């Protein structure tokens with residue numbers, strides 16, 4: 631039999647938790663929102679190669695052929711009652727992608743909602759750390775994900791090597807768009823390069839009534855009014871309850887580093903604002919080049935073990951090492 635708890639105890643614990651320097655108020659199951667403006671002291675569980683650097687920057691990947699994860703530690707209640715529909719929620723993310731090559735990166739990172747924190751049998755590379763070759767596409771996954779994808783995987787019919795996609799239990803996105811944003815004043819579309827090494831912000835909102843999912847991308851700063859795209863998917867038919875929210879980063883043969891500067895989540899409402907004055911910096915700074923960041927190796931430079939020619943081909947690691 632559960633002991634009766636004085637309501638004050640919970641309130642006090644919540645107050646103490648919310649006083650932490652980088653922690654928003656979150657006290658599951660009552661308050662189901664959080665904001666991490668930097669990850670020092672954040673209530674996250676890390677897995678794979680993911681780490682929080684001393685300055686609070688979350689680094690999901692650090693070398694080739696790895697995956698890394700950060701989960702908000704406690705599961706969230708996505709339904710108000712066991713048979714209820716999945717509630718509205720919103721996510722906001724400030725991230726940056728830096729790669730060993732100027733023009734090429736692999737594979738991507740995601741925000742996801744999943745029933746478990748155990749991703750031990752998933753693959754890195756184009757599987758983005760979410761699935762393996764036998765689980766991709768299975769309704770038993772109960773996974774909703776937004777992919778920030780920097781490599782065109784033909785096997786998943788990716789549209790290009792620079793897109794945002796909405797994934798339900800599979801890497802075959804239900805909808806995807808080339809990265810970019812619509813200007814609030816002119817309505818013109820501007821491309822963004824995900825692996826530019828600059829910080830960018832992504833917002834995703836799910837509306838319980840209409841089952842619309844909006845995804846909006848922008849350079850670091852204000853949120854454009856018009857989403858990059860909207861799609862419809864009834865998450866009541868996908869998600870288990872409770873579920874975890876998490877971030878994954880995944881690389882293949884090129885060393886691409888997926889970083890997260892800030893992350894927030896709101897249930898039944900907007901994602902709390904990330905305090906941008908507080909955010910850690912990307913290690914190689916805006917505009918500066920990654921140490922070892924270089925142009926794609928050409929045949930003449932790296933023909934010793936294996937010609938590689940064009941590092942948009944995924945399998946030129948050995949060649950790259952020779953260069």
Ligand SMILES: *[C@@H]1O[C@H](CO)[C@@H](O)[C@H](O)[C@H]1NC(C)=O
Pocket residue numbers: 678679680681692693
């Ligand atoms: C990558 O991260 C893992 C796990 O944190 C660590 O063991 C490994 O040494 C790191 N590798 C490099 C090259 O930083």
Ligand SMILES: *[C@@H]1O[C@H](CO)[C@@H](O)[C@H](O)[C@H]1NC(C)=O
Pocket residue numbers: 748749750751
């Ligand atoms: C994770 O799942 C695998 C099977 O996919 C299982 O062998 C392993 O024990 C689980 N790990 C934890 C920590 O539960």
Ligand SMILES: *[C@@H]1O[C@H](CO)[C@@H](O)[C@H](O)[C@H]1NC(C)=O
Pocket residue numbers: 751752762763764765
């Ligand atoms: C894929 O994941 C499933 C479910 O965790 C597991 O049973 C299976 O062994 C995995 N397959 C491979 C090739 O790792």
Ligand SMILES: *[C@@H]1O[C@H](CO)[C@@H](O)[C@H](O)[C@H]1NC(C)=O
Pocket residue numbers: 790808821
């Ligand atoms: C934006 O990206 C799309 C798709 O990659 C490309 O077709 C288009 O030419 C780009 N536009 C500009 C202005 O670079």
Ligand SMILES: *[C@@H]1O[C@H](CO)[C@@H](O)[C@H](O)[C@H]1NC(C)=O
Pocket residue numbers: 835836837842844855856857860
């Ligand atoms: C999604 O975008 C559409 C079109 O801009 C807008 O009407 C709608 O309110 C947005 N929904 C959410 C939940 O933000």
Ligand SMILES: *[C@@H]1O[C@H](CO)[C@@H](O)[C@H](O)[C@H]1NC(C)=O
Pocket residue numbers: 715838839840841864866867
């Ligand atoms: C979504 O799916 C649930 C469960 O199947 C259903 O009750 C609900 O009406 C659906 N919502 C919409 C908007 O179709």
Ligand SMILES: *[C@@H]1O[C@H](CO)[C@@H](O)[C@H](O)[C@H]1NC(C)=O
Pocket residue numbers: 905906907908
């Ligand atoms: C953002 O962080 C700065 C520096 O820590 C702090 O002075 C400011 O009050 C914060 N702003 C908000 C809105 O929390």
